[in-house]
Amino acid sequence: MQITILGGGxxxxxxxxxxxxREGTLxxxxxxxxxxxxxxxxxxxxxxFPVRCLGGDVADxxxxxxxxxxxxxxxVHLAAxxxxxxxADFDLGMQxxxxxxxxxxxxxxxxxxxxxxxxxxxxASFSGGQEARLEDDARQLPGNSYGAQKAIGELLxxxxxxxxxxxxxxxxxxxxxxxxxxxxxxxxxxxxxxLREPLLGLDTELPVPEDFAVWICSPRRAVDWFLHxxxxxxxxxxxxxxxxxxxxxxxVGKMLSALEAVAGPAARARVQHAPDPAIAAxxxxxxxxxxADRARHLLGFSEQESLEQIVQGFIEDDLAAxxxxxxx
Amino acid sequence: MQITILGGGxxxxxxxxxxxxREGTLxxxxxxxxxxxxxxxxxxxxxxFPVRCLGGDVADxxxxxxxxxxxxxxxVHLAAxxxxxxxADFDLGMQxxxxxxxxxxxxxxxxxxxxxxxxxxxxASFSGGQEARLEDDARQLPGNSYGAQKAIGELLxxxxxxxxxxxxxxxxxxxxxxxxxxxxxxxxxxxxxxLREPLLGLDTELPVPEDFAVWICSPRRAVDWFLHxxxxxxxxxxxxxxxxxxxxxxxVGKMLSALEAVAGPAARARVQHAPDPAIAAxxxxxxxxxxADRARHLLGFSEQESLEQIVQGFIEDDLAAxxxxxxx
Ligand SMILES: NC(=O)c1ccc[n+]([C@@H]2O[C@H](COP(=O)([O-])OP(=O)(O)OC[C@H]3O[C@@H](n4cnc5c(N)ncnc54)[C@H](O)[C@@H]3O)[C@@H](O)[C@H]2O)c1
Ligand SMILES: NC(=O)c1ccc[n+]([C@@H]2O[C@H](COP(=O)([O-])OP(=O)(O)OC[C@H]3O[C@@H](n4cnc5c(N)ncnc54)[C@H](O)[C@@H]3O)[C@@H](O)[C@H]2O)c1
Numbered sequence: 302m303q304i305t306i307l308g309g310g311x312x313x314x315x316x317x318x319x320x321x322x323r324e325g326t327l328x329x330x331x332x333x334x335x336x337x338x339x340x341x342x343x344x345x346x347x348x349x350f351p352v353r354c355l356g357g358d359v360a361d362x363x364x365x366x367x368x369x370x371x372x373x374x375x376x377v378h379l380a381a382x383x384x385x386x387x388x389a390d391f392d393l394g395m396q397x398x399x400x401x402x403x404x405x406x407x408x409x410x411x412x413x414x415x416x417x418x419x420x421x422x423x424x425a426s427f428s429g430g431q432e433a434r435l436e437d438d439a440r441q442l443p444g445n446s447y448g449a450q451k452a453i454g455e456l457l458x459x460x461x462x463x464x465x466x467x468x469x470x471x472x473x474x475x476x477x478x479x480x481x482x483x484x485x486x487x488x489x490x491x492x493x494x495x496l497r498e499p500l501l502g503l504d505t506e507l508p509v510p511e512d513f514a515v516w517i518c519s520p521r522r523a524v525d526w527f528l529h530x531x532x533x534x535x536x537x538x539x540x541x542x543x544x545x546x547x548x549x550x551x552x553v554g555k556m557l558s559a560l561e562a563v564a565g566p567a568a569r570a571r572v573q574h575a576p577d578p579a580i581a582a583x584x585x586x587x588x589x590x591x592x593a594d595r596a597r598h599l600l601g602f603s604e605q606e607s608l609e610q611i612v613q614g615f616i617e618d619d620l621a622a623x624x625x626x627x628x629x
Numbered sequence: 630m631q632i633t634i635l636g637g638g639x640x641x642x643x644x645x646x647x648x649x650x651r652e653g654t655l656x657x658x659x660x661x662x663x664x665x666x667x668x669x670x671x672x673x674x675x676x677x678f679p680v681r682c683l684g685g686d687v688a689d690x691x692x693x694x695x696x697x698x699x700x701x702x703x704x705v706h707l708a709a710x711x712x713x714x715x716x717a718d719f720d721l722g723m724q725x726x727x728x729x730x731x732x733x734x735x736x737x738x739x740x741x742x743x744x745x746x747x748x749x750x751x752x753a754s755f756s757g758g759q760e761a762r763l764e765d766d767a768r769q770l771p772g773n774s775y776g777a778q779k780a781i782g783e784l785l786x787x788x789x790x791x792x793x794x795x796x797x798x799x800x801x802x803x804x805x806x807x808x809x810x811x812x813x814x815x816x817x818x819x820x821x822x823x824l825r826e827p828l829l830g831l832d833t834e835l836p837v838p839e840d841f842a843v844w845i846c847s848p849r850r851a852v853d854w855f856l857h858x859x860x861x862x863x864x865x866x867x868x869x870x871x872x873x874x875x876x877x878x879x880x881v882g883k884m885l886s887a888l889e890a891v892a893g894p895a896a897r898a899r900v901q902h903a904p905d906p907a908i909a910a911x912x913x914x915x916x917x918x919x920x921a922d923r924a925r926h927l928l929g930f931s932e933q934e935s936l937e938q939i940v941q942g943f944i945e946d947d948l949a950a951x952x953x954x955x956x957x
Contacts, residue, residue, distance in 0.1 A: 391792060428868065440768030442869055449788035453781050460777035464719060540756065541770055 302327045303334045303372045307359055307405065308379030310339030312480055313421070316524050317377060322348035327375070328532030338368040339380065359401035362408070369408040375417045375531045378405050384425055385486045387447035398450035406457055410466035419530045420458050422451040422473040422543070424516050429588035431514055437545055437595045444586045459542040462535070470530040470538070475516040475548030477523050478611060481619035482626060488583040492517065495553065496560050496612060499571035500620060501629055508577030511554035514589035518548040519611045520618070525603050537599055547597045549605040550590035559608030563616070630655045631662045631700045635687055635733065636707030638667030640808055641749070644852050645705060650676035655703070656860030666696040667708065687729035690736070697736040697744070703859045705747045706733050712753055713814045715775035726778035734785055738794035747858045748786050750779040750801040750871065752844050757916035759842055765873055765923045772914045787870040798858040798866070803844040803876030805851050806939060809947035810954060816911040820845065823881065824888050824940060827899035828948060829957055836905030839882035842917035846876045847939045848946070853931050865927055875925050877933040878918035887936030891944070
């Protein structure tokens with residue numbers, strides 16, 4: 302198995318690469334090579350197979366062809382300009398999220414054998430808001446450029462699959478928590494911050510009410526889904542290559558209770574209410590829940606972890622590194 | 630009112646241009662200039678306002694900027710590679726239908742005032758088949774590259790509208806009948822041919838059963854919809870710039886009865902049953918019907934003509950020209 306991860310230096314790319322390195326196999330077959338591609342070449346990785354680390358722009362067709370050489374079996378396309386940045390810089394979002402995905406399509410199409418492509422779309426490609434519980438055939442009516450570009454990427458890879466140029470699985474990821482590192486400018490940054498910052502012993506602000514619901518998943522489960530999508534039989538998907546995976550709809554209040562259960566009341570007390578109508582307006586349009594029936598019952602995507610497991614998973618996997626990174 | 634029609638030399642572009650020339654006004658305001666743009670410069674047009682005829686490729690950004698000069702109030706974007714051709718030549722379809730629409734977006738965005746853009750999407754961007762009666766919030770799951778490219782064009786122009794770069798109305802046209810001229814390679818070519826060829830005194834073949842239903846509209850009504858979309862208030866549309874207009878779901882049998890009512894039993898006898906499973910497989914995936922509630926009741930799009938009016942309209946508007954064009 303020859304694998305390429307585009308955006309391999311990011312949050313989920315690094316986690317997936319680490320998991321592949323630990324397991325050495327994918328779907329029962331030995332991994333024979335891994336290419337990690339990102340704007341800056343990702344750091345070297347210890348693995349029982351050769352790892353190539355390349356730096357370059359996913360929107361540059363020639364560079365992407367190098368990252369996806371002949372013999373590639375699986376491409377995981379995570380490279381993206383995320384929501385707040387794509388909204389602030391329309392041209393950059395189009396360049397990376399649209400033209401980058403076009404370059405990936407063309408590089409895959411040039412291969413002798415159509416590779417599996419796992420593409421990460423997003424819950425931000427839907428509207429609906431807090432009250433929504435979206436069915437699997439809900440349409441994507443994006444309220445932000447990032448979501449529009451993700452929906453377009455899905456259409457491109459879906460049609461390329463129908464044409465036999467590649468074989469895509471488009472996973473519409475929930476908000477993945479707990480993101481390690483620092484708070485960022487994403488409107489959803491607070492969803493990780495209200496758990497991460499207290500675990501680091503820091504104060505943080507909650508911009509929405511405690512009954513605000515978010516569709517979430519853990520990084521461990523996101524990686525499990527990637528591994529499944531990298532080898533699953535796509536036959537039962539037919540034309541429809543979009544997956545709403547089994548995330549969890551959780552209110553902020555429930556998340557804070559899980560924090561308290563794992564780390565005590567002092568941790569929860571680090572979270573101050575600071576209503577922010579601007580943030581509430583953006584995240585308030587994202588659907589709070591999905592049925593995810595097809596992913597669960599037809600396509601074999603694994604169930605979500607509990608909130609306590611998610612908090613515990615961050616402590617085990619990411620707390621020390623985040624502390625070190627932030628000099629705490 | 631300064632207007633540009635991209636694809637202004639095609640079937641619907643010529644009809645729209647002729648109507649604008651006859652009326653001289655749009656939405657109660659005088660038309661001050663019209664640009665007709667197509668691969669080959671469209672023929673000159675008599676009109677009470679200046680008409681510029683330009684030839685060029687809609688995928689070429691610099692050329693499109695010339696076709697959409699400063700001061701343009703309305704752009705009608707009809708330029709496209711149609712279904713069968715986009716399926717046979719993927720790269721050409723992507724070039725014209727995707728990169729062309731991107732070039733239109735960028736040219737509009739460069740204008741001092743965001744123009745109205747009327748974009749023609751298609752029923753081919755949906756799945757569903759004969760039994761379907763699609764609601765206004767049905768998702769687009771295209772089964773052909775043309776439909777995928779149209780759905781992508783909608784997403785691009787919808788997001789550009791949200792950003793204030795332009796102000797789009799995306800009309801998902803039904804199959805427009807009766808198309809003048811010759812039979813073409815579109816899978817839906819027979820829908821017009823079974824009415825047009827008998828009216829020309831020619832035999833023709835019907836590849837599907839008589840109870841096969843098609844979602845249709847007349848060219849007169851398509852032009853009415855364009856005129857409405859060129860000036861309507863887009864406020865009530867909100868984020869959702871896609872329109873399923875009030876077409877008509879008609880079986881082939883009903884169309885042939887209308888032909889007989891207008892042109893007599895000899896005309897109907899020109900149509901021979903010649904089942905073609907390949908054609909039936911393609912057109913069989915297109916939805917046979919839409920509710921079109923939003924277009925009808927909220928957005929003021931006019932109702933469809935009767936089948937008899939459609940046959941009569943072709944006789945009045947296009948029969949003589951088609952006879953001449955085909956040397957009959
Ligand atoms: N993390 C989430 O909550 C979440 C939710 C929904 C969807 N997603 C999607 O999942 C994917 C991975 O998410 P993540 O959290 O790891 O994001 P991330 O921002 O941590 O990683 C994305 C990577 O893409 C790289 N990148 C950006 N522009 C590039 C370019 N022009 N060329 C090459 N690489 C470029 C970045 O450097 C970064 O390392 C993204 O596509 C994201 O949109 C993530
Ligand atoms: N007629 C229908 O039944 C129908 C149904 C659904 C949607 N539509 C859409 O409505 C629009 C108009 O339809 P029509 O029947 O008039 O089509 P048409 O094919 O008669 O006209 C399209 C025009 O676009 C022009 N064109 C193609 N490539 C071009 C390029 N690279 N640069 C510039 N111009 C180019 C063609 O020369 C042609 O004149 C199209 O976008 C079509 O996809 C039509």
